Amino acid sequence: MRHGRAFIPRSLQHWRRALHLALLILAIAAAATCLSGHRTPPAAAQLIPLGNGDVNADRAIDIGDPIYLLTYLFNAGPPPEPIQNPPRTDSVALVVRHTERFSTGDECLTPEGMARAEHLADILLRTKVDGIFSTDFCRTEQTMQPLAQQKGLNVQRLASANLIVAAVKALPPGSTAVVAGNSFNVPDILLGLGCAETVTVPGAEYDNLWVVHYAGPGGGPSVLTHLRY
Secondary structure (H helix, E strand, C coil), X not given: CECCECCCCHHHHHHHHHHHHHHHHHHHHHHHHHHHHHCCCCHHHCCXXXXXXXXXXXXXXXXXXXHHHHHHHHCCCCCCCCCCCCCCCCEEEEEEECCCECCCCCCCECHHHHHHHHHHXXXXXXXXXXXXXXXXXXXXXXXXXXXXXXXXXXXXXXXXHHHHHHHHHCCCCCCEEEEEECCCCHHXXXXXXXXXXXXXXXXXXXXXXXXXXXXXXCCCCCEEEEEEC
């Protein structure tokens, strides 16, 4: 015994170190054998890596994919082709009723209505807008004016729900339109955009926002989301 420890002959210690080294070498060899099936040729002989996860096009997403990509780049292969996202085909229409109005005269907006119109422009500040439409009334056009000034667009005044729907659908696929209607024609606008839900607009409510996701012909039914602002 030395200092409370069992005495191990020096020769046995050497054998133990040798055994550990041999086991390490065997582990490395086994790992190399495991990965041997994933070895890749020089970049000149490799296909350009794919961008869909299955980098080496072997119909499996596994460790071979990052190994293939790293080897390809290490061998000075040209950069892989960027992933091509399909073009957006669904469009969005944001439909509101005009804000608070006077009950006499030309029925333009009250100060409260102007403040709400400004608020609508604020909440759409970071939203891409491609077209702004209103019915042919002072109150609906004024509701859209703050947003139109913010986006640098004109308010297109149209005389009927059908004309508004046609103008909105005429925008390119992937567009976003904002529409101001009246309590009596907002349901027709939503119906024309493909919404199946029955919508009513109470006369005392000015804060409804209907978000319609719609596609082109054959693109499936429209999706309606009802919010308040």
